[in-house]
Amino acid sequence: MSLQHQGIGMTSQRTRDRLISQLQELGIKNQVVLNVMRKIPRHLFVAEALASRAYENNSLPIGHGQTISQPYMVARMTELLIEDGIPENVLEVGTGSGYQSAVLASLIPRVFSVERISPLQEHAKLTLAKVGFRNINFRHSDGGWGWNACGPYEGILAAAAPSEIPQKLLDQLKVGAKLIIPIGEKGEQVLQRVTRTEPEFDVEVIEPVSFVPFLKGRV
Numbered sequence: 001m002s003l004q005h006q007g008i009g010m011t012s013q014r015t016r017d018r019l020i021s022q023l024q025e026l027g028i029k030n031q032v033v034l035n036v037m038r039k040i041p042r043h044l045f046v047a048e049a050l051a052s053r054a055y056e057n058n059s060l061p062i063g064h065g066q067t068i069s070q071p072y073m074v075a076r077m078t079e080l081l082i083e084d085g086i087p088e089n090v091l092e093v094g095t096g097s098g099y100q101s102a103v104l105a106s107l108i109p110r111v112f113s114v115e116r117i118s119p120l121q122e123h124a125k126l127t128l129a130k131v132g133f134r135n136i137n138f139r140h141s142d143g144g145w146g147w148n149a150c151g152p153y154e155g156i157l158a159a160a161a162p163s164e165i166p167q168k169l170l171d172q173l174k175v176g177a178k179l180i181i182p183i184g185e186k187g188e189q190v191l192q193r194v195t196r197t198e199p200e201f202d203v204e205v206i207e208p209v210s211f212v213p214f215l216k217g218r219v
């Protein structure tokens with residue numbers, strides 16, 4: 001591992017381990033998720049000026065009015081996604097910094113990630129290549145359409161909150177697959193886990209959350 005990946009001081013392994021302990025205190029139990037997050041250099045997914053804050057349990061700005069998701073939220077959503085086994089393929093809506101993509105790609109053989117803001121996705125691609133990920137496919141698109149050509153998926157995870165679940169995402173779930181998605185307007189969002197149980201969908205409401213809005217179109 002290069003020195004840059006290892007980090008020093010506020011990005012050292014000790015600092016990262018402290019974040020993992022915090023996640024455990026907050027109720028994250030899945031050791032596979034915790035181990036992966038212990039290793040991923042989150043400081044490389046934010047601007048250098050914010051690197052010293054990368055192992056705090058907070059979201060941070062990544063430009064274009066967007067944020068890198070809070071580590072607790074990344075852990076929780078991943079845990080909910082893989083609870084009954086590791087999916088073969090996953091669609092991620094909202095690449096953002098690429099940090100959640102890195103967590104997913106450490107666990108799941110094939111990750112498909114869509115993002116509506118092109119410069120964010122281009123930057124994430126570079127970061128993820130630098131860190132060494134080869135199993136992520138990217139598409140600059142409105143995730144409300146899903147990514148039909150590569151589906152159906154054994155899991156879908158969205159990092160932005162629509163007011164209701166986009167039908168295309170439901171359509172692109174395999175039977176038995178799970179969609180992890182925040183739903184609702186600012187200030188009243190809840191995280192949901194939707195399982196496709198042909199011919200229906202099971203909806204579990206997990207907890208209140210705060211995500212950036214799911215927007216239409218691409219820029």
Ligand code: SAH
Binds near residue numbers: 214
């Ligand atoms: N998991 C990412 C989260 C970034 S914030 C990270 O940790 O960095 C959510 C992202 O979703 C933003 O980059 C935003 O541009 C994107 N987004 C919002 N609505 C979208 C849509 N309809 N399609 C694709 N991406 C969307």
